[in-house]
Each structure stands twice: as structure tokens, then as C-alpha cells.
Amino acid sequence: MDNLTHGLTGALLGQVGLKRKTGLAMPALIIGANLPDVDAACFLWTTGAEHLAIRRGITHGPIAWVVLPLILAALLYGFDRWQTKRGKRPEGRLPVNFKWLYLLSFIGCLTHPALDWLNVYGIRLLEPFSSRWFYGDILFIIDVWLWALLGFATWFSLRREKRGGEWRRPARLALSAALAYIGANAGITVSAEQEADRWFHGSNDANVETIANPVPIAFWHREVLLGEDGYWTQFNSSAWTHSGGELIELSDGFCRYDRSVFTERRNAADAFLFWSRAPFAERAPDGSVLLRDARFYDPRARDRFTVALPDVACEELPAEAGAD
Known part of the structure; x- marks a missing residue:
């Protein structure tokens, strides 16, 4: 956090x-x-x-x-x-x-x-x-609702203390409310993952990972990621309710990536793949490879969770990849 x-x-x-x-x-x-x-x-x-x-x-x-x-x-x-x-x-x-x-x-x-x-x-x-x-997979890294709860409770407790009132009780109630909020979000995450499993790949496909990604502000929603072997798709946790669970491809140009051919950016690529939970390779405009992570994917920008590999050519995944 x-x-x-x-x-x-x-x-x-x-x-x-x-x-x-x-x-x-x-x-x-x-x-x-x-x-x-x-x-x-x-x-x-x-x-x-x-x-x-x-x-x-x-x-x-x-x-x-x-x-x-x-x-x-x-x-x-x-x-x-x-x-x-x-x-x-x-x-x-x-x-x-x-x-x-x-x-x-x-x-x-x-x-x-x-x-x-x-x-x-x-x-x-x-x-x-x-x-x-x-x-x-329970809270977004910056949770404004948790900010509001903890911040207001701290201010209110200090104010009560300054005025000579009971100041411990508001803090204790706020901590209990924070734990309840975290527990509720854990339930939302589990529900989103289970619903995604039922709709898309079932319990028999052990290779496909499901990640229920919390989103900013709208704590009741999850951006669910499904993927394996460098191929990921995403959907909003309410999508299956309204549209039958339409999948959105994260990129128009998925690539293969082979760690053995990394040269210029070997250290960065190794560090990225050590950390990454949902890695995939995307075709850059010049035909080279961009390493990305589906959890923090922004198609409009190369963010700090992207590693450019200008010395590695993008090899397109076979058409059947991720079809399931």
C-alpha cells in the first residue's frame, strides 16, 4: 500500500x-x-x-x-x-x-x-x-476509502482527546471498520475469481491463472485477468452479468519472447520477469519486443512496468494461442 x-x-x-x-x-x-x-x-x-x-x-x-x-x-x-x-x-x-x-x-x-x-x-x-x-488481490494499492476512514478517525480521535473526551473508542471502532472493509473486499475478490472460473475455463484447466485485480475508487469491481504462456485477456467483473463475459485482448500484437536472446537489456529483463506475475510480450512500432505485465497494462503509454527490448524481434504467437 x-x-x-x-x-x-x-x-x-x-x-x-x-x-x-x-x-x-x-x-x-x-x-x-x-x-x-x-x-x-x-x-x-x-x-x-x-x-x-x-x-x-x-x-x-x-x-x-x-x-x-x-x-x-x-x-x-x-x-x-x-x-x-x-x-x-x-x-x-x-x-x-x-x-x-x-x-x-x-x-x-x-x-x-x-x-x-x-x-x-x-x-x-x-x-x-x-x-x-x-x-x-484484495485492495488497490491506493485506496481512497481506506484513506478517508483512517484519516477521519485519527483526526476525530485527536480532536476528542484535545477536548478531554473519550478518544480511544472512535479509533477502535475505525480499526474494526477497516478490518470489516478488508474482509468485504476479500469476499468480492473470491467471488469474482470463482465466477470467472465458471464462465471461462472451469476447474479442469489448471494452467490458466485467474487474477481478480482491484481497481481505483470502485472497490466493488474487479478487472479479472485470465492467462497462460504469455497470453492474457481481461474483463470487468460485471461483464459476464451484462454481456456474457466478453473478453478483451490486452494487445493487438502478442509476441513470443526468448530470454536466451536478451542482450542490451538483460539485467532489466531478468529483473522484470523475476517480479512479473502476468508477463507478456507486445510488438513495438519498430517490430521489436516490449515486455509488459497484464496487471499494470496501459496501451497508451510505456510505463515503469514496461521493458523495451530493441534488440529482440517480435515473433507472433500462433493463431490458436489463448483460444481457449
């Missing part, structure tokens, strides 16, 4: 009462909720799509869940001691307890992979022990 969602989650956890456990609890929860994204620094030394093979890996795995909160807790504890020595420690701050700082940093850090798992981008939850990608 985006960093605003992560930060609001940490803040709301503080407002349920956790911020009263120790001084600097809110920074521990909010920073901890965003800390696994330190891997974004890879943009400083990678080019093109090479960052895709680095993101959501080692900093989102089990070792990081333990080590990153420890580093954060130590920095916050040291910051409190530094302010105390300089006589600049705020008088209203609660005493700082390192054990609680670590525990809250740990809780905040754990919310990050849990939320990242909810979308179709993918996360390597077991890195470095396994490089397998995991996908929840």
Missing part, C-alpha cells in the same frame, strides 16, 4: 491507547509502519525496471521484522537521551521505556507487510529464506 495508508495505520494504533505505553510511542508506530520501505533507496543505483527485483523483498521479510524495529527503538531512545542532556526534552512527554519502544516499533513494522500483501503488486514475505511472491 502507499505510505499515507501505512502512516495512518500507525497513527490510529496509537490512538487506540498504545501511545500511552511510553514516550515517543507515536513516532515508533508511524515510522515503524513505513520503515520496510527503506528499500526505496534502490532507485538511487538502479535504472529502468531493475528496482522491481529489489523492492518488497529483504526489508519486508522475517529478519527485517526483528532488526528494523530494534534499530528504530534504539534511535528513538537515543534521541530522548540526547534531548534530556541538552535540556530540550518536552515536559509533557511520558518516560521512555525501551522495551515498549521496541514492541511498538515491532507492531508498526508488522502492519507494513500485512497491508502490502493485500494488493496485486506482490511481496516476498519470506525473503531471504524464500523468494516466492505472495499476493492478496
Whole structure:
């Protein structure tokens, strides 16, 4: 998920009462909720799509869940001691307890992979022990409804606290509502996948993968992707109800791609195919190959999820490919 969602989650956890456990609890929860994204620094030394093979890996795995909160807790504890020595420690701050700082940093850090798992981008939850990608297919990566719920609840709880009212209850209700919203979206995803299976390939075709891709704003819809062997089709989750499930080809020019012939962009192509869940090759205007991913396909532009292979010629797929 985006960093605003992560930060609001940490803040709301503080407002349920956790911020009263120790001084600097809110920074521990909010920073901890965003800390696994330190891997974004890879943009400083990678080019093109090479960052895709680095993101959501080692900093989102089990070792990081333990080590990153420890580093954060130590920095916050040291910051409190530094302010105390300089006589600049705020008088209203609660005493700082390192054990609680670590525990809250740990809780905040754990919310990050849990939320990242909810979308179709993918996360390597077991890195470095396994490089397998995991996908929840439940929420779009930026969910404005979750923003609204978490943001309003945090503001309302803080407002209540400032006025001397009961401020924990609104935060707890909001967290319960957020979990219910996530659960409802999980049900929508499962329903869309099952309906697609019944309409298009049934349970006997084990090679065809079904991906129910959440879309922006309209959380009740899914863009369902069906594909195998580099050939993908898509339809809206309401399409079968209104038009019998008409399929839309993602591209007018599907290509074969052979990893053994990659030369100029070998690193980028390898990184892309390591990350990609729904890869396919498209004919570029010059007859070369564009590697794309059906989850993030935009026919109008070459986005950051596209790798151009100018040294590889597009070989059209046979006519029967994807016919089923």
C-alpha cells in the first residue's frame, strides 16, 4: 500500500491507547509502519525496471521484522537521551521505556507487510529464506476509502482527546471498520475469481491463472485477468452479468519472447520477469519486443512496468494461442 495508508495505520494504533505505553510511542508506530520501505533507496543505483527485483523483498521479510524495529527503538531512545542532556526534552512527554519502544516499533513494522500483501503488486514475505511472491488481490494499492476512514478517525480521535473526551473508542471502532472493509473486499475478490472460473475455463484447466485485480475508487469491481504462456485477456467483473463475459485482448500484437536472446537489456529483463506475475510480450512500432505485465497494462503509454527490448524481434504467437 502507499505510505499515507501505512502512516495512518500507525497513527490510529496509537490512538487506540498504545501511545500511552511510553514516550515517543507515536513516532515508533508511524515510522515503524513505513520503515520496510527503506528499500526505496534502490532507485538511487538502479535504472529502468531493475528496482522491481529489489523492492518488497529483504526489508519486508522475517529478519527485517526483528532488526528494523530494534534499530528504530534504539534511535528513538537515543534521541530522548540526547534531548534530556541538552535540556530540550518536552515536559509533557511520558518516560521512555525501551522495551515498549521496541514492541511498538515491532507492531508498526508488522502492519507494513500485512497491508502490502493485500494488493496485486506482490511481496516476498519470506525473503531471504524464500523468494516466492505472495499476493492478496484484495485492495488497490491506493485506496481512497481506506484513506478517508483512517484519516477521519485519527483526526476525530485527536480532536476528542484535545477536548478531554473519550478518544480511544472512535479509533477502535475505525480499526474494526477497516478490518470489516478488508474482509468485504476479500469476499468480492473470491467471488469474482470463482465466477470467472465458471464462465471461462472451469476447474479442469489448471494452467490458466485467474487474477481478480482491484481497481481505483470502485472497490466493488474487479478487472479479472485470465492467462497462460504469455497470453492474457481481461474483463470487468460485471461483464459476464451484462454481456456474457466478453473478453478483451490486452494487445493487438502478442509476441513470443526468448530470454536466451536478451542482450542490451538483460539485467532489466531478468529483473522484470523475476517480479512479473502476468508477463507478456507486445510488438513495438519498430517490430521489436516490449515486455509488459497484464496487471499494470496501459496501451497508451510505456510505463515503469514496461521493458523495451530493441534488440529482440517480435515473433507472433500462433493463431490458436489463448483460444481457449
